[in-house]
Amino acid sequence: MMGKVMTMAQAIGRFVPDGCSVLMGAALESLIPFAAGHEIIRQRRRNLTLIGPISDILFDQLIGAGCASRVIAAWVGNVSAGLAHNYRRAAEANTPHRLDIEDHSNFTLSLALLAGGLGAPFIPTKTLLGTDLLPGSQSFQLSSEPDTGAPLVHVQAITPDVAILQVQRSDREGNAHCWGNLGVSEEGGLASRGVIIVAEEVVSREMILSDPNRVLLPSAKVVAVVHEPWGAHPSPVQGFYGRDHGFYEQYHLASRAKEGFEQWLKEWVLDVEDRTGYLARLPKDRLNQLKPSQRRLAAPVDYGY
Amino acid sequence: MNQKLTYTMQEVMVAVAARQIRDGELVFVGMRLPLLAFAVAKRMHAPRAVGLFECGLMRDEPAPELLYTMSDPPNIAGAIWSTRMINLMGMLQQGAVQLGMIGGAEVDRFGNVNTSYIGSRQRPTVKLPGSGGAADIASLAGRFLIIMQHERRRFKERVDYITSPGFGEGGDWRRHVGLPGGGPAAIITTLGTLSFDPETKEAILASHHPGVTPDEVCRQTGWPLRVSPAVHETAPPTDEELAIIRHYDPKGFWTRP
Numbered sequence: 001m002m003g004k005v006m007t008m009a010q011a012i013g014r015f016v017p018d019g020c021s022v023l024m025g026a027a028l029e030s031l032i033p034f035a036a037g038h039e040i041i042r043q044r045r046r047n048l049t050l051i052g053p054i055s056d057i058l059f060d061q062l063i064g065a066g067c068a069s070r071v072i073a074a075w076v077g078n079v080s081a082g083l084a085h086n087y088r089r090a091a092e093a094n095t096p097h098r099l100d101i102e103d104h105s106n107f108t109l110s111l112a113l114l115a116g117g118l119g120a121p122f123i124p125t126k127t128l129l130g131t132d133l134l135p136g137s138q139s140f141q142l143s144s145e146p147d148t149g150a151p152l153v154h155v156q157a158i159t160p161d162v163a164i165l166q167v168q169r170s171d172r173e174g175n176a177h178c179w180g181n182l183g184v185s186e187e188g189g190l191a192s193r194g195v196i197i198v199a200e201e202v203v204s205r206e207m208i209l210s211d212p213n214r215v216l217l218p219s220a221k222v223v224a225v226v227h228e229p230w231g232a233h234p235s236p237v238q239g240f241y242g243r244d245h246g247f248y249e250q251y252h253l254a255s256r257a258k259e260g261f262e263q264w265l266k267e268w269v270l271d272v273e274d275r276t277g278y279l280a281r282l283p284k285d286r287l288n289q290l291k292p293s294q295r296r297l298a299a300p301v302d303y304g305y
Numbered sequence: 306m307n308q309k310l311t312y313t314m315q316e317v318m319v320a321v322a323a324r325q326i327r328d329g330e331l332v333f334v335g336m337r338l339p340l341l342a343f344a345v346a347k348r349m350h351a352p353r354a355v356g357l358f359e360c361g362l363m364r365d366e367p368a369p370e371l372l373y374t375m376s377d378p379p380n381i382a383g384a385i386w387s388t389r390m391i392n393l394m395g396m397l398q399q400g401a402v403q404l405g406m407i408g409g410a411e412v413d414r415f416g417n418v419n420t421s422y423i424g425s426r427q428r429p430t431v432k433l434p435g436s437g438g439a440a441d442i443a444s445l446a447g448r449f450l451i452i453m454q455h456e457r458r459r460f461k462e463r464v465d466y467i468t469s470p471g472f473g474e475g476g477d478w479r480r481h482v483g484l485p486g487g488g489p490a491a492i493i494t495t496l497g498t499l500s501f502d503p504e505t506k507e508a509i510l511a512s513h514h515p516g517v518t519p520d521e522v523c524r525q526t527g528w529p530l531r532v533s534p535a536v537h538e539t540a541p542p543t544d545e546e547l548a549i550i551r552h553y554d555p556k557g558f559w560t561r562p
Contacts, residue, residue, distance in 0.1 A: 028360040028390070029376035053390070054437060056374070077434030079336075080373040084434065091432035103421060106359050106438040107394040114391060126398060127444040130470045130482035132421070133436070151483030180381050181360050183390045236378050245373050296382055 004225045005172050008274065011196050011224035012039045015162055019047040021070075023113075023163040025055025026188040029079055030180055030238065031166040032058050033198050035231035035275040041065040042269060051160050053109045053184060056235060057251055060084035063099060064261050065269070070100040072139070072158065074109050080245060081252035086261060095258065103133045108155045110184050112139065115157035116191030122154040129153060162223075163192035166232045167216060168239060170199040174222025175208040175215055180238030186217060194223040200240050202227045211301060228275055230287065241290040310516060312542055314495040315560040317514050319345060319550055320542035321493050322406060322450055329353040333397065333405035333442050336375060337559045338452050342406065343367060345549045357402065359438035361390040371554055394438070397445045400485060405442030405449040411464045412451055414528045415478075415506055416471025416489035418443065419464035426466065436468050443469035448490040455494035455525050462528040472506035495562075496522045498539060499530075507531065512539040 006014075016022055022040075025032050037058045040048070049070040050059050056079050062068050063076075064086030077084045090099035104112070111123045124143065129151055134140050141154040165185055170176035174197045178185060189195050195217065202225065208215060234244035255261040272278045279287065315338060322342035326332055334343045334356040343356045344367040356364045358375040363386035370379040381387055396402055409418035410433050420439060424430030442449050451471075453459065471489045472478055479488055492499040492508055497519075500511040509531040513519050515538060523530045542550070554560055 027376065029374035030360075030378075073435065075435040075437035087434075088432045092429055101432075103435055105436040105440040106390060107397070107441040110389075110391040110394060126483060126485050127394075127441045129444060129484050130473055130478070131440055131444070131468060132426075132466045133440065133468070180378070181362055181376050181387050183360050183376075186389060187391060236376070238378050238381055242378055243373060248373075292378075 003172060004174055004222060005202065006224055006226065008035060008039045008198070008226050008228055009043070011226050012036065012043055015194060015196055015223050016040055016045060018045055020161040021049035021051055023051045023160040023188045023192055025052035025058055026163065026165060026185040027181060027183040028054045029056050029243070030236045031178070031185070031232050032056055032235035033164045033166045033231060034058055034233060034235065035228045035278070036164045036196065036198055036226075037062055038269045038275070038278065040067055041265070051158060053104070053106050054079065057084065057248060060086045060255065061265070061269070063087055063090050064096070064255065065265060066096045068099060069097070070102070072102040072104060072109070074104045074106045078248055078252050080248050085255045089258060102137065102139055104139060105133070108139065108153075110187060111155040112158040113184050113187040113191040115155065116159040117187050120157060122156050124152045124154055126152065158191060160188070160192040162194050162196060163189050164196045164198065165189055165216065166198045166237065168199070168237060169201040169203045169207070170197045170225050171203055171205045171208045172225060173205070174219040174225050175205065176217075177208060177211065177214045178216045179214065182216075189217040189221060192221070195221045196224045196226065197222050198226045198228045198231045200229050200231070200237060210303070213301070230279055231275060233279070233290075239292065239296075241287070242292070244286065244290055312547055313557070313560055313562050314514060315562065316542050316547060316550055317539060318452060318493050318495065319560065320546045321498055321539060322452060323349065323546065325450055325491065326351045326354050326404060330403040331355050331357060331396070331401060333357045333359065333402055333438070333446060335406050335408065336372065337408070339406035340367070340372060341550050341553055341559060344553045345546050348549050349546065355385075357393050357396075359390060359393065361388045361393055362386070363388070363393070367553065371558060394441055397441060398485075400445075400447065402445070403447040405446035406452055407439040407442055407449060407469055409451055409453045409469070411459050411461055412453060412492060413461050413464045413471070414508055415473060415475050416451065416492065416501060416508055417464050417467045417473065418451055418469040418471065419466045421468045422466040424465060439469045443471065443486070443489070444484055445486045448487040451489055451492040453492070453494055455496040455522065457525045457527050460526045460528070472501065475506045478506070496525060500533065502531075509533050510536055512537050514539045515541050
């Protein structure tokens with residue numbers, strides 16, 4: 001039986017088939033699994049359902065590459081630069097093909113994943129009442145409180161087939177430490193049927209067990225562990241590298257026209273073999289510039305007894 | 306554009322928004338101008354205000370560096386709480402957050418905001434990014450501010466799509482549909498500030514910015530904009546407010562016109 005540690009190509013090959021639903025960008029603008037997304041594009045996946053609250057330009061890339069038939073998200077755009085051009089072309093002109101869009105808010109997407117992880121059919125809320133996100137949506141049902149009759153929205157559970165989560169470090173079983181801001185990583189991982197952990201570092205079991213409070217989710221859910229340093233570039237990973245703001249700006253300009261995006265895709269995704277190849281295309285000193293200029297170690301935590 | 310002024314309209318908007326933050330409040334802070342407004346308020350009159358970022362961060366001091374996104378590493382370092390997004394959203398739903406600030410592509414006469422679809426849902430003219438946390442802030446915060454560019458095509462009688470609920474069709478619509486939050490308190494724009502009629506919940510002109518006439522604001526509004534009897538010129542940003550804004554955004558990344 002194969003262990004969980006494998007290459008990105010193997011993990012995507014095995015666990016992200018055509019037509020599946022995949023959670024990415026669970027930590028919003030940080031820890032975005034771009035390397036995984038690019039491998040999905042290289043393996044020419046089709047008919048995926050993309051799930052994530054705000055995944056910055058990753059979803060735009062997957063949509064433009066023709067991988068997605070459905071997106072379940074609260075926000076799809078280029079956070080620091082503006083609109084997502086491929087997302088727009090898909091919604092406005094069915095280019096490259098029709099895209100089914102299920103609109104959520106950050107809260108409702110969190111609630112949907114929480115429900116999934118709790119094994120609950122839905123979670124009630126008062127957000128979105130009166131908005132146009134409700135009518136005709138598969139995600140929401142208008143309901144009411146049993147005693148008072150006050151209006152309620154029932155947010156249906158979401159259980160993604162697979163969650164792809166970038167973390168700082170993991171052991172070989174998928175016991176992972178993740179820190180910074182995690183968004184819906186915990187709920188999302190628990191709601192998903194399987195989790196692919198993409199780690200900056202693969203470390204010993206002892207190191208992970210030294211701090212059980214920092215473990216992201218149970219390794220029983222982890223189907224693959226991929227060692228992929230810089231796997232989240234251009235998004236940041238706390239303690240490892242900052243956000244490459246210029247890269248997002250360049251993408252915004254390059255992807256404005258369909259042909260420009262296709263050229264960008266060829267250069268950064270299709271014509272490179274893997275993340276190592278991608279990193280080699282960056283300007284010479286870029287990675288050094290993104291590395292932390294200072295350490296900010298937390299106070300040690302003593303679990304002694 | 307008024308070339309006599311030594312500040313931009315964006316800097317005016319930041320000052321106006323900052324003045325709306327009360328000391329000790331929990332405030333959902335977005336990116337861009339709201340972020341700068343929080344920094345100004347903290348330094349000026351609201352030292353105990355606390356900022357919430359929808360990704361799951363709570364800060365009682367502005368981040369030391371300019372942020373491009375709320376998940377930027379400088380925003381996490383020095384936060385007083387970094388938690389799951391759902392925990393902050395839960396506080397919002399509990400009624401514990403007094404103020405939020407959102408932007409918009411379109412706004413209408415009753416303060417409803419559209420950041421989703423211009424044109425039809427099925428075949429939009431423009432597909433905008435979506436709610437993010439804005440619809441939640443509009444639904445659940447004690448009150449919220451709408452901060453946006455003032456152009457006739459954006460200020461419509463009725464938005465094409467309600468992403469973030471204002472006062473709906475007016476009157477007691479919010480109570481009728483079951484929304485717990487108080488609704489919009491003001492629309493702060495590049496031309497002036499709009500407040501809301503306490504009865505009808507219609508947006509009315511409260512102040513016009515330096516160099517802008519009430520007429521100009523009305524011309525740039527796509528419905529017959531009522532002008533408050535107490536309408537006045539917006540108090541411009543003070544030297545102190547400007548110094549704080551320019552300290553946090555030295556290149557004017559967010560405050561350039």
